[in-house]
Amino acid sequence: MSLKPWREIAVPHEDVLKGTFQQAEFAADLSRVHEGSATVEYQNPTLFFQRTFITEGMRLLLDSVVKRLSGKGGDPVIQLQTAFGGGKTHTMLAVYHIANGESPASNLPGIPAILDAAGVTELPRARIAVLDGIKSSPNQPVIRNGQPIRTLWGDLAWQLGSAEGYSLVADADASGTSPGKAVLETLLSRYAPCVILIDELVAYVRQFEEGKTLTGGSFDSNLSFVQALTEALKAVPTAVLLASLPESDKEAGSQRGVKALASLSHYFGRIQSLWKPVGTDEAFEIVRRRLFTSINDKLAAESVCRAFADYYTANSEDFPRETQESRYFERLMHAYPIHPEVFNRLYEDWSSLDNFQRTRGVLKLMAKVIHRLWKDNDKDPLIMPGSFPLQDADTRNEMIYYLPQGWDPVVERDVDGERAETTEIENRDTRLGSVQACRRSARAIFLGSAPSTANQMVRGIELERIALGVAQPGQQVGIYKDALRRLGDRLHYLNSGNNRFWFDTRPNLRREMEDRKRRFQDKEDVFPAIRDRVQKTFASGVFGGIHIFTASSDVPDDWQLRLVVLPPDSAFSRSGQSLAIDRAAEILKTRGDQPRFKQNRLIFLAADYDSVSRLKDQVRSTLAWQSIVSDIKEMKLNLDQFQSRQASKSLDDANEALRRMIRETYKWMVAPMQEARPGKGLSDIQWEHFPVNSGAQNLSQEIERVLKENELLITQWAPIHLATVLKNWFWKDEVKEANAINVWQQSCQQLYLPRLKDDTVFQATLAAGAVSRDFFGFAYGKEGDNYLGFSYGKNTSLIMDSSLQLIEPITAAAYLEVERATEEAARANPSDAATGTTEPGRGETPRAFDSAKPTYRPGGDAAPQVVKKQFYGSIELDAIQAKKQFADLVDEVVLQFTSRPGVKVKIAIEIQADATIGFDDSLQRAVKENCNVLRFKSAEFEE
Incomplete structure (x- = not known):
């Protein structure tokens, strides 16, 4: 397509042509x-x-x-x-x-x-x-x-x-x-x-x-x-x-x-x-009126603008959306012979600089650009961002004047001039050189990115805007895309990311870093690095142990509160299937091959599913920068001092970004729970999740705050809440006492019970409730109907051992009244004491308990109800189907007992094997070794 050059249609003013303007x-x-x-x-x-x-x-x-x-x-x-x-x-x-x-x-x-x-x-x-x-x-x-x-x-x-x-x-x-x-x-x-x-x-x-x-x-x-x-x-x-x-x-x-x-x-x-x-659009005409005398051939100008508008429409996927509107042709005509993108960059980007005047600055710059292009006999149909003659010292100095120091070597080395990389690439590749694809692209990037600053969140100019600033009707946009790929590999100051390109005064080590990123694998490099970083974010807190990326077999099943940090491949997602829940459920149910009993001692911290990929990418970047800095120190990379400092700075920035990314990614507290109503059984295990504020300074303190505010962890427990738990789950039927140790241990095991920080919280609750008669009484054992070491409604020193009992308050009150009556009777009849009668709780005759009335009466005029307290059962399993049968046995029988508080279950397995021809030495050795590992009490072969 043959379009008239702008110089044949629009004539600049004489002072612009001669360069005599001041x-x-x-x-x-x-x-x-x-x-x-x-x-x-x-x-x-x-x-x-x-x-x-x-x-x-x-x-x-x-x-x-x-x-x-x-x-x-x-x-x-x-x-x-x-x-x-x-x-x-x-x-x-x-x-x-x-x-x-x-x-x-x-x-x-x-x-x-x-x-x-x-x-x-x-x-x-x-x-x-x-x-x-x-x-x-x-x-x-x-x-x-x-x-x-x-x-x-x-x-x-x-x-x-x-x-x-x-x-x-x-x-x-x-x-x-x-x-x-x-x-x-x-x-x-x-x-x-x-x-x-x-x-x-x-x-x-x-x-x-x-x-x-x-x-x-x-x-x-x-x-x-x-x-x-x-x-x-x-x-x-x-x-x-x-x-x-x-x-x-x-x-x-x-x-x-x-x-x-x-x-x-x-x-x-x-x-x-x-x-x-x-207005911005009116500025087009102001500049044109000041710089150009007139448009000699308006039909030719319209033909050029129509060709560009049609070109943009035909290649719509390569250009900004605004070029697809019919009024863009009007903008082209309005700005002719200067491309509207030139004005967009100058008025939107360069006008943001402190000393660049919106009208006067544009006039000064464009006058020098037009003078040089006219002098060089420029044949382009429009003056575009890619047309700027930055090889001309006068034009280059005018633009660099408004920028911070350090831009002169950027232009000379990477953008334009005889010694620029862009010129060298075009000299070697005639396909690119025929349209000056590299130089035009670099000029457009410079015009669109030089005024930006390093602290901007989004830097650079989009690929589609680069194309808008360089491509002309009749050309393939792909040639400029090829040029950009070559520039990305060769240029020293060019940066790119997210389909945007920008120049910076700092040398570019990014290409080396990007190449090294591909060396690092998830399991071998990335996950261990994340584990180390996560470990450093924790300080001492409420947890007895913090287990980061730990296998279920290595997470203890004890009375300590433990935080389990799940690996990145087990991330949490509020929508769809969550791998974090699957991994947490696995750890919650088993400890290796063994069932886990203290389930209410585990809380989980999981990564955010949407952030994991960015975290892994940031880890790879950090590891790449670490390797670059290490190679610089070991003289494996030959870089100057400035580049070395930039590499160290990039490593520091990457480490800081990784620190923030760790906090932003590991943001979900996940805790198991069950709903239970007395007499209605237990629900399936449910998982509660709460976000952690990634901006908090101390992660451990923030986790503790989330746990407390959402009642996932109890650090202070009121006696009334303990009394409610005892009433609902431990004081049942005729059982009016509960073993304190058993209550504490059940709170560690059962997901429907409150999760206490540790046993000191439980002991503090007992001590707080001791002085009141509203919650429970205490005793250190029971002989018949007599409580040993009975205490109710008074401050007392408690020793939480296996004999400490928590007594239902009505029963405790009734027992206290009987105890007082006995004391009064003993004072009134001193002779009873001489015959050996003792006070309740001090070895007196056992008393029968009437469950219908909360009172005690001496003597045996009412026979106590027989309570069955033990169960025995035996079964023979088929040797072939033993694994499945034993699993059914646990689910259908054993769990009936273990789901009830206060029930202790003992399971013994007896194995008997007979062989008429006898067992060889290798079999005996293998069986004995396995039995030792599995801790059999006895395992013997007989003749």
Whole structure:
């Protein structure tokens, strides 16, 4: 496809072509225009409007000014507030030229239409006062015709009415005090129609120190002047004020500047018509109008733009979504001969730099780009990001000027120039060199990524935007993708990730790191590294043991509270099947080949399923950086000091990222539980899960907090809760006592009981309940119906041994009453004591217990109910099906006993084998060794 080059359609201005422009030519200076000393393009109204694109905002503003000066309405005060380089001064110049009246409106392009819309046939010539905050000095008077003028209001009066006008505010100017609204109203009325242009007012006011008076007045007097002036303007229908204020506190400068901006914005805000001049799309036309004279062949320009739009549509998967919209053709036409992506990068990325002005900075840069391309006879149909001649020192220096130090070697080595890697690749590969695929791609990446900073969360420019900045109709996008792959392997400063590319001033060791990552395997390298890191995150806490990636056989089955950290391949997921639950259930049920009994002593910490892959990738990156740093120390890698420091820094960053990733991944507390209702049996094992705050400083403390808040762990237990457990599960039928040790041990075994931190919590609960008669009584054994060491409702020293019993409170109260009655009877009949009668609990005659009434009575007038306390059973198993039969026996019979609290089960297995021909030595040896390992009490062969 043959498309006309831009240079044959659009002709730059002469100063751009010759490269004779200066920085000052792009800086509109209102004061110099007012004095008549500005460059011709700003001083001459006709030339000014020929190169000025009247935006929608500017048109509305000029319409308001025209109406105001004609007495047909309009806003008395207009505040121009835009970002740095946003066109405030340029807009004031437009107002200046139409109000000055040096040239008739018919000679000013775009102005007659504004007058017609406002219904004004001829605009009256207005008096103009220009107050420049940068040029004016608060402490240095200006001498005009021998008259020293000290303040802004003095300067305003002199510019409007010379000595006569100044006389109205002479006293106020001399004293540095505001002249007041009435005086200013008189001044404006006498010299109307008039235009007051105040530029950089904040820069002037911020020079006044708090409470200090200078020649130009004080901070407060200048603010009072602004307030009085804005009020006076309302009363004069043909007077108008335009004032520029910076958009942000940062542009306001110092702390006083910020205060001045806030105060001025307040006073202007009472009357102002706020206007923000330039939109991003309108900036296209502003730049084009300033840099190019005209479009010679509009049909050819339209043909180029249509070819690009169709090209993007035909390759929609390779370009940004915005290019698929019909209005993108209009954007191409609007920006021609510059590609819209150039403006996007400059206005979105480069304008974020502190010293890059939105309009002036773009004009300066593009003027140099266009000059060099014209000089090099560039044949591209559009000026694209890939067209930027960064091999040209002038262009390169202009761009690098706005960036931090260190970018010059990046451009020279990796981006553009005779010694650049991109040039070398293209010289060796003619397919890439034919379209300059490497250089164009590197330029586009540089333009789109250089303004970014290392601390940004997302860096770089997307692949589709690189393609948008380099590919032209008739070319295959794939050639640029191939070029990017080559650049990724060869370039020193290029980085990539997540389909984004960016340059950095730091040398790139990432390629080496990525290659080394592939060496590390999950089981052999990654999991052990994760285990070590997890181990380091724990401090001493509530757990008697922390078991990280430990097999079930190595997790003890004892009375200690234990945290089991599951490996990454057993991660937890709230949706779908959770491998963490499967692994935890396996550890909970068995200890190796043996059943686990203390199930309520285990709590699990599991990784988040969605985070495991990122964790493993981060571990591999860390291990790769470790190997690189190690090789540097052992002189296996020949790197300079800067690269060595960067490798160490990357290792530190990787370690820190891994530390955070460990915390973010291991975030799920998983605990087993069962629901149980007295008389209704137990539910299946259920698993509760709670997230751990990954931002907490101490992981052990955070786990403890989660356990406590969700009642997965009890560190303080009220006696009433223990009494409830005893009532529901231990004081049953006629059994009114419970062995304390058994209660503690059952709480360690049964998942439906509370999970106590340790036995000290249990003992503290017993001690707290001892002084009350609401919960339980105590005894150290029972002989018949007599309790040994009985205690109820009084502070007593408890020894938690195998004889300590917890007595149901009603039974304890009844026993206490009998004990008191016996004591009283003994005191009343001392002879009973002589015959050997003793007090209850001290060896007296056994008493029968009436379960229907909670009282004791001496004697044996009621026979106690027989309680069956033991069970014996035997069975013969088939030798072939013994394994299955024994499993059924455990499930159907043994579990009936073990599921009940307080039941002790003993299982003995007897094996008898007969062989008429006898057993050989190898069989005997194997059986005896296995029996020893399995701890048989006896295992003998007989004749």
